[in-house]
Amino acid sequence: MLIALVLLALASAPLGLLARREPRPLIGWLLALIPLALFAGLCSQLPTVLAGGRVDAALPWVPAMGLELRFALDGLSMLFALIITGIGVLILGYAGFYMDKDPGLGRFLATLILFMGAMLGLVLAGNVLTMFVFWELTSVTSYLLIGYKHDYPEARRGAQQSLLITGGGGLALLVGLLILGQAAQQAGVPATEAYRFDAIIGAGEAIRQSPLYAPAVWLVFLGCFTKSAQLPFHFWLPGAMQAPTPASAFLHSATMVKAGVYLLARLAPGLGGTALWHTTLILVGGATFVFGAIVACRQFDIKALLAYTTLSMLGGLVLLIGLGGDYGAEALAVNILAHALYKSALFMVAGIIDHEAGTRDLKRLGGMRAYMPITMVVAALALLSQMAIPVELGFVAKEWMLEAALESPQPAPLRFLGLAAILTAAVAYIVAGWRLFRNVFLGQPHPDVLQHHVEEPKFGMLVAPALPALLSLVLPVGFLPLVSQFLSPAAGAVLGEPLRFELYLYHGVTPALLLSLSAIVVGGLLATRERQIAALPGAPAWFNGGLLFDRLIDGMLAFATSLTRRTQVGRMRAYMLYSVLAFLGLVGLPFLLFGLGAVRVGADSDLHFYEIIATGLIPVGILATITARSRLGAIIAVGVVGAMVSLFFVLFSAPDLALTQLLIEVLSTVFLLLVFSVLPARFESLSPSWVRWRDAGIAIVFGALMTGLVLATATSELFPPLAPYFLANSLAEGKGANVVNVILVDFRGFDTMGEITVLFIAVLGIFGLLRFRRQVPIAVRRSQHAVIPGAPVGGAEAATPEEEPVKG
Amino acid sequence: MYDSVILRTVARLMLPILLLLSVFMLLRGHNLPGGGFIGGLVASCGVILQMVAFGPSFARRVMPVNYLALAAFGVCFAAFWGLPALFSGLPYMTAFWIEPSIPGVGKIGTPVLFDVGVYFTVVGVTTQLALLLAEEPVLFPMPPEPPGAEPEGAPQA
Structure with a gap:
């Protein structure tokens, strides 16, 4: 019943497009039959609700995580739902007359019905996550309604402000709701039910004692205050009057801004x-x-x-x-x-x-x-x-x-x-x-x-x-x-x-x-x-929340542009440097602080001489690569390193890895040769020597970190090793004797699926970069590179990275 | 590209051998070293060898395959063989096997077919990458070839 009601409201939104045709006023009232039907449907449940009962409906999705489409109709929901549909009837009929000269009426009414459906879903939701989906839907649809007259800069500004404010608050709210669900689980509610309103309210006593209470409530407040335009987030609401009047009337009286009040009222018995x-x-x-x-x-x-x-x-x-x-x-x-x-x-x-x-x-x-x-x-x-x-x-x-x-x-x-x-x-x-x-x-x-x-x-x-x-x-x-x-x-x-x-x-x-x-x-x-x-x-003119907010957004965009200009320089070595430095910061520091104890160097007594040779050749290859004067020499030296690593895999009985490594070595040599064949045969030193010493230092630190990480994981006892499980089950469950392959295609098939998808996306990207480049004149391309809206045009200069490597 | 008689002769001989080897690698993968990834790399090595020896346009002609489409097909093929489990109410990608094993091929089941998808994806992606690079006019400015012209010394495909 309830699911059907909400779905009907959302699914009938495209009918609004009917109002593109004449007679528009009549079609407006005709479309008002949709909310009227919803109103009648809700009224049929009035006896149950007035008797203090509740109507429930649920469609489970991922029950183990509490994800479900759940609706519940009690007195509070009924009050809101009847207001939404009742006023919706009047608004739809009114809009047909108010905008009878407007050819965009169809689009407007379709959005308006969607808006109504979203709000209806919000107040009927019986699960906080269900409610959140509709909550965001109201933000999006109200954005469309406020920005309906999109040729006016004021309308665009109002729409953007409302979306940024309510959307940002929505993010806070989501975190708050998730914390509430966690708190409810800690209070003993099973995970399948922890995100239901009645479960959260029922566990209210325990949640209020929980240390999670204060952060959860603050985040919920943030969501509700932005949505319901409380100080100091109030300024989007006057800006929202840029919407056509029927939408304003709906938004102000029954929908959207009441959502925050509704949620606070709903949670009051639990969190109050x-x-x-x-x-x-x-x-x-x-x-x-x-x-x-x-x-x-x-x-x-x-x-x-x-x-x-x-x-x-x-x-x-x-x-x-x-x-x-x-x-x-x-x-x-x-x-x-x-x-x-x-x-x-x-x-x-x-x-x-x-x-x-x-x-x-x-x-x-x-x-x-x-x-x-x-x-x-x-x-x-x-x-x-x-x-x-x-x-x-x-x-x-x-x-x-x-x-x-x-x-x-x-x-x-x-x-x-x-x-x-x-x-x-x-x-x-x-x-x-x-x-x-x-x-x-x-x-x-x-x-x-x-x-x-x-x-x-x-x-x-x-x-x-x-x-x-x-x-x-x-x-x-x-x-x-x-x-x-x-x-x-x-x-x-x-x-x-x-x-x-x-x-x-x-x-x-x-x-x-x-x-x-x-x-x-x-x-x-x-x-x-x-x-x-x-x-x-x-108050002085600058003391205006809307203006201050606009300044904040402008400042953020300017900051993002300058940051982009500084980091996206278009040079491979800069990107490498940032990646390695970030890795050192994010992984290296925690490792130094907490992980050093896990490093253990096992003294393996039976080292064979060929193992020592293979190991010894790797640093030789690396040194040769670094000091090579010609490109061909560098490629050969890198090949030595790769071959030795493959040999390693052979020695430690991993033939699949060895095969793959060898093939990859061959192919990357071909690729390197292809690219290097058009470059000068000899390396030239372009960087000043301090840059090279700095890079060498970073590289050595990075190598040391990786060594440490490998040593730490190889001897780690934090988790039981996975290998015995795969070895035992590969033939029995996976019907294959090659454990590596069975892991790839069966045990971890999902990972492989993801990997080949990534491969495909990568080749699509390279295809696009190489093939669709020259068809666009450079002047046009420059202007298209303004990725960040509002970024100064000069910012596009630095953002043409794909030319750089080609020029070499 | 490199006008070398030895390279061209070897490349010509190696193409069928490498392709056969790749299928062999693919099929034995479930029980012995090999598999879709390795098989795919071997196959694309075969085509890339043609490219190095005779140039990209010959490589395109000797194996007239749209590698981008092949890669897309591979991804879809692999994804498709996870679907049967859904019809039995099992999680996506649960394996199904045909019980009696086929002589010469081994057991056939959805994971093996999934591996075939991986094979196609890897062939498509790797070969396409190599050809894209080799056909890059900024890197290798080539005079426009008259249609149908064969590079010198190329065998008839």
Whole structure:
């Protein structure tokens, strides 16, 4: 059931391409049937979930490593999944109207459906690794959506920032999740189940005691904070408003940014309860809550204003997880629902205004009440919910938030910090909301607006924001018991134990109510001065996360370019030098520090004279190679070394190796002759003598290291020797008497498979280098060598290595 | 390349012998020294000998094989003989053997066929490398040969 749902969402994405054709608006609503079907499918599971049950589905892949496709539907997943599919219906229908002139609508809708499927998979996942796959998929699809208008540099920049930030956080998250799985295994969970959410939560007590807890939690925080745009990773979210409005509405209200909140809420019963967890979440969430709300009051772009309130609200949700307790879990559930409803409506209204008036700039709008009264009502309903005015759902949610802060089990300073953040944000929301409403709908129309033919949008477009906006009002007035019943299992999942609560609009005069009302009063007073607030001097221009991040990326690219220019010089001996030096550093140092004890020189008494001769000829050959004056002499001398090594293999009864070594010697002699035949017959000394002495020193050290390593491994007793096993089983299991060959083709057949693949890839590469070289003019080739995006063109000069050896 | 009567005569005689030897090496590999890797090297030695004696274009003509394709075929062939195990629910590359051994060849099983794939890959890769180097015009600028022209002293292929 669940697997089918997620697969349906992902597999039906190509259907979005249908919207390339006319009538686009109609096809948009037709495609909305996909999320509607998913919504209905999820609703069919509602009775089980509301009764406190859970629906499971799994498709094992590598059970021994806990890799599986596992989905689980409980209250929290249900809340998110219904929001995603429900708002998905509206967004798809809305997009058809909003982008009816855009020929790229098909591509956009296909990506949007994929985005929805990814998010659905994320919230339904029952295994952290399954969840991670969908987590990354949302990052990738949101990148495509934000960068949809790819001809605009701003859109590309926003898309890149979001991908780098959320993708980087995703990497941290993966490590965090793997550590969690390890910690669960150490707590006694079998490896097959260690990566399931319920197993990790179940082993929470042991994990919290584990030394792995702190690093795992920090990495999970990093993933969640980047995804949910918490300070200081917040700046990608305002940049993401470059996406077309339907995608913004979806991304802000239901998907993507909620993923971090979802994961924190999901893991809260297992990982929560420690000072680290609650302090971090309260501080980060609270700071983001206040920061976003205050910055929102000063924005002039409607979408930017809404983006900052989303940022703020995400901070609020994180804060609620940090506050914890019964009320915290309940408030989280209510706020997620309320925010999804009003934020999707507001973004779609912003899109309508943009669509009709041609601008989103608050300074160039006004007086729209005369032209689009219905839109105004919809906007007002949604805004009132955001401003937490009674009797909207946002009011109930805000009151629960205040209760959560008042009743939080956290120590008093943290609790009051949370309370202060909530009140500040509540006041700022009212200012921001009023600012938006007044500048768009009230006052005199701006001359720019008059030039446009502004009118009410078509019904098919207006209904999309109207529905969630109406629900924001109707749900609290008429259906609070139903909402409570629906949200109870979600809150229970966050708390970790079954929970039943009743929402109410008025419950006598409580501290929460008084605080809420006083926030409204203060906010109302401040709202009359919104112009002055917007005009206050802000932070200096350079103090902008997005700019600083861009500088960081530019600096990294410049560093990488200069490093590449310095290391990729195109000379064989430089590469040899780097490789050998790296080996000396990475292997030689540990060997000197830890491995010297393993070196044992066995005194073998029965040395035969021919062994001594073969051994003695090897250094002679090497010295001859080094001192040879002519190339031919050097080749012959190298051949002596190879022949002696083959002789060695013969003496120590390894005929296969000897044969191979001999053949390779023959072939490499042919190759060397081929290449050297076009070079001058005699060597010339081009390097200064200190370079040659340095190289000699490095070579001697390297040789000594290799000798030491061989001596150490030959006498090592760390592992039982493998040879007896192969000798005993070669004929019986491998049906062959030649043990070497049986190892190659049977016992270690996989290795051989890899080796011949590498051989083939190597020859392909050489073929490409030699054959496809001259067909491209040099000028073109130079420009193609800018491997690193953003690298200065001059950097390509050094990056033409394949010419160097040919010129000799 | 090197206009040497001795080299050319020996090379001409050695080609069939080396090819036969390579197959021999390949087939005996499972029980005696040899195997796909060694066999492949022997076979490509035979072709490379032609190349050294008569030049790359003659080597191409005397064995008209696309060595790159041969190498690709070898990799695929080797990978293919790991597949049968999957149909019996066993891990990839589990060996299967035909029970009675074939006289003169020995036991035949998927590992032997896998070795044949290795053989083809090694022949293709090594020979292709040598020919690529020898045909490199920057290294060996050669006047464009008229089509069908034989290098002096070359036997009729």
